[in-house]
Amino acid sequence: xxxxxxxxxxxxxxxxxxxxxxxxxxxxxxxxxxxxxxxxxxxxxxxxxxxxxxxxxxxxxxxxxxxxxxxxxxxxxxxxxxxxxxxxxxxxxxxxxxxxxxxxxxxxxxxxxxxxxxxxxxxxxxxxxxxxxxxxxxxxxxxxxxxxxxxxxxxxxxxxxxxxxxxxxxxxxxxxxxxxxxxxxxxxxxxxxxxxxxxxxxxxxxxxxxxxxxxxxxxxxxxxxxxxxxxxxxxxxxxxxxxxxxxxxxxxxxxxxxxxxxxxxxxxxxxxxxxxxxxxxxxxxxxxxxxxxxxxxxxxxxxxxxxxxxxxxxxxxxxxxxxxxxxxxxxxxxxxxxxxxxxxxxxxxxxxxxxxxxxxxxxxxxxxxxxxxxxxxxxxx
Amino acid sequence: xxxxxxxxxxxxxxxxxxxxxxxxxxxxxxxxxxxxxxxxxxxxxxxxxxxxxxxxxxxxxxxxxxxxxxxxxxxxxxxxxxxxxxxxxxxxxxxxxxxxxxxxxxxxxxxxxxxxxxxxxxxxxxxxxxxxxxxxxxxxxxxxxxxxxxxxxxxxxxxxxxxxxxxxxxxxxxxxxxxxxxxxxxxxxxxxxxxxxxxxxxxxxxxxxxxxxxxxxxxxxxxxxxxxxxxxxxxxxxxxxxxxxxxxxxxxxxxxxxxxxxxxxxxxxxxxxxxxxxx
Numbered sequence: 001x002x003x004x005x006x007x008x009x010x011x012x013x014x015x016x017x018x019x020x021x022x023x024x025x026x027x028x029x030x031x032x033x034x035x036x037x038x039x040x041x042x043x044x045x046x047x048x049x050x051x052x053x054x055x056x057x058x059x060x061x062x063x064x065x066x067x068x069x070x071x072x073x074x075x076x077x078x079x080x081x082x083x084x085x086x087x088x089x090x091x092x093x094x095x096x097x098x099x100x101x102x103x104x105x106x107x108x109x110x111x112x113x114x115x116x117x118x119x120x121x122x123x124x125x126x127x128x129x130x131x132x133x134x135x136x137x138x139x140x141x142x143x144x145x146x147x148x149x150x151x152x153x154x155x156x157x158x159x160x161x162x163x164x165x166x167x168x169x170x171x172x173x174x175x176x177x178x179x180x181x182x183x184x185x186x187x188x189x190x191x192x193x194x195x196x197x198x199x200x201x202x203x204x205x206x207x208x209x210x211x212x213x214x215x216x217x218x219x220x221x222x223x224x225x226x227x228x229x230x231x232x233x234x235x236x237x238x239x240x241x242x243x244x245x246x247x248x249x250x251x252x253x254x255x256x257x258x259x260x261x262x263x264x265x266x267x268x269x270x271x272x273x274x275x276x277x278x279x280x281x282x283x284x285x286x287x288x289x290x291x292x293x294x295x296x297x298x299x300x301x302x303x304x305x306x307x308x309x310x311x312x313x314x315x316x317x318x319x320x321x322x323x324x325x326x327x328x329x330x331x332x333x334x335x336x337x338x339x340x341x342x343x344x345x346x347x348x349x350x351x352x353x354x355x356x357x358x359x360x361x362x363x364x365x366x367x368x369x370x371x372x373x374x375x376x377x378x379x380x381x
Numbered sequence: 382x383x384x385x386x387x388x389x390x391x392x393x394x395x396x397x398x399x400x401x402x403x404x405x406x407x408x409x410x411x412x413x414x415x416x417x418x419x420x421x422x423x424x425x426x427x428x429x430x431x432x433x434x435x436x437x438x439x440x441x442x443x444x445x446x447x448x449x450x451x452x453x454x455x456x457x458x459x460x461x462x463x464x465x466x467x468x469x470x471x472x473x474x475x476x477x478x479x480x481x482x483x484x485x486x487x488x489x490x491x492x493x494x495x496x497x498x499x500x501x502x503x504x505x506x507x508x509x510x511x512x513x514x515x516x517x518x519x520x521x522x523x524x525x526x527x528x529x530x531x532x533x534x535x536x537x538x539x540x541x542x543x544x545x546x547x548x549x550x551x552x553x554x555x556x557x558x559x560x561x562x563x564x565x566x567x568x569x570x571x572x573x574x575x576x577x578x579x580x581x582x583x584x585x586x587x588x589x590x591x592x593x594x595x596x597x598x599x600x601x602x603x604x605x606x607x608x609x610x611x612x613x614x615x616x617x618x619x620x621x622x623x624x625x626x627x628x629x630x631x632x633x634x635x636x637x638x639x640x641x642x643x644x645x646x647x648x649x650x651x652x653x654x655x656x657x658x659x660x
Contacts, residue, residue, distance in 0.1 A: 275486050275487075275488060275490045276490055276492070278458050278484075278486070279484070279486065279490050280507075281457075281458060281477070282456055282458070282477065282482070282483075282484040283480065283503075283504045283507045283508070283555070284477055284478045284479075284480055284507070285507045289507050293492075293503065293506070293507070294492070297492065297494045373494075374494075375493040375494040375535060375537070376493070377537075380537065
């Protein structure tokens with residue numbers, strides 16, 4: 001009974017994918033790919049590439065080139081096929097027919113197959129293994145971008161609803177000075193200043209709260225209250241208090257980041273167990289010695305949690321705060337005005353910048369965390 | 382015998398005013414009551430105990446008899462509610478502030494962000510010793526517990542027995558005359574435990590420290606001690622104090638001798654009697 005379930009659940013996904021790709025390529029080769037009657041045979045390069053793709057996909061099942069070279073070839077052919085599909089569809093925007101969609105799905109399936117093969121590589125050295133671990137998520141992201149490009153162009157989706165990645169990229173590289181100025185205004189000034197002041201002051205407050213029990217009862221509820229304030233209510237008030245330039249946005253960021261840092265640090269400071277504290281007591285250790293040598297190291301995993309949460313909160317806070325009055329520069333300002341002018345590709349370019357900046361910021365904090373809390377069970381693995 | 386002891390006493394009184402200088406711990410009519418939601422709990426009641434310089438004293442008894450609490454009172458980790466206690470002739474708090482003792486807990490309680498060497502150096506950093514002094518003491522005490530070569534390892538890379546040895550080295554690094562050990566080998570298996578017991582005895586013989594040792598193992602208590610204090614619960618009190626006449630130099634083989642078995646028997650009888658007392 002149990003063996004039956006096991007054997008049934010073990011579907012050979014690569015084989016399934018391979019035959020699926022073959023079927024789709026056959027559909028693509030014999031159905032029109034663009035309206036009214038454009039066939040894949042009209043683009044000999046593409047049809048040749050697709051035939052190779054289908055063969056490369058089923059070569060395991062047919063029993064040849066069952067090696068890494070074959071796997072790599074599958075990857076390269078998939079990339080070429082995707083490139084040719086993008087090129088062909090850009091000449092027939094909005095005209096894609098059944099055959100084209102079949103070929104798109106075939107390209108996606110072969111990308112999946114390639115990743116499956118890649119993941120099963122038994123690597124010799126540690127560096128190649130690490131490289132594969134980096135390549136797989138990168139391929140995943142790339143596949144999404146390619147699909148986005150093909151579907152948006154092929155289905156002729158209006159630019160206002162969703163521009164193609166190529167259009168966003170073009171806008172991005174043509175507006176580097178504007179984007180850089182916005183990035184400097186929002187990220188390098190408001191976010192970083194607000195993040196540093198917010199997290200820093202919350203850290204010091206946490207130590208104060210921990211030292212003076214009376215404050216724990218008084219300050220924590222107030223911190224809780226402030227964090228519950230809606231950002232769209234606070235932002236205009238901060239603009240009135242601190243003016244149109246970045247300090248008012250930094251103030252919003254401070255308000256957003258303060259509470260997570262405060263709560264986490266307070267929790268972290270009580271993370272040491274009674275035996276560890278007794279140990280320090282037997283050494284006649286003073287308050288500050290115990291703080292520096294025991295309680296702060298123990299609090300680090302908590303503190304870094306807050307720093308990671310805040311790294312993304314800060315960016316969101318600064319961008320949203322710019323909707324409520326800014327000088328004519330800044331990521332939030334750009335998004336709100338370009339939406340009004342229907343320049344959606346510029347909005348997406350700003351979103352791309354924000355996504356990359358936010359991810360890098362988060363990644364940087366995470367890397368520092370691994371260095372600092374190397375000893376913690378969740379890191380040392 | 383009695384006259385000899387008496388003569389010795391008077392001589393000491395002449396030299397030093399007050400209590401005997403060899404008396405490391407002096408406990409008189411000590412009681413400790415915890416106030417809990419279910420009413421008072423008499424953890425210790427009417428304890429009288431003297432521990433002399435160089436003694437190896439074991440506290441043995443069933444769980445809840447207050448043996449750990451008694452050790453914690455000596456270490457000033459708990460405050461007694463009645464009675465008198467002096468450690469090295471002063472109050473436990475003063476003794477603690479003087480760093481008069483080293484305390485070994487049930488678990489190693491090593492800090493996982495510090496290497497073994499830096500864990501052993503922790504109390505020395507708190508005492509603000511110079512860097513060279515710290516290094517010297519760390520090396521010496523790690524060697525004493527056979528952990529040389531593991532200086533740069535982290536605690537989680539070591540076995541439980543090695544971690545506990547590191548924690549003993551950490552307590553010894555303070556260079557106290559008094560060592561307080563709270564079931565230090567309780568979590569270890571029999572073989573490792575025997576081995577560490579032997580090492581501990583050798584260490585004690587080498588350094589002539591005073592040791593107060595909490596355990597619930599009869600063979601361990603008899604093997605290690607010059608004096609065995611049997612406690613019984615509810616309220617925690619001393620039932621019997623057994624002066625061991627085993628030679629100071631002992632090996633594990635001594636556990637097969639009639640003397641050893643006689644003392645072990647007396648401890649067991651004490652534990653049994655202490656239990657039946659309340660039923």
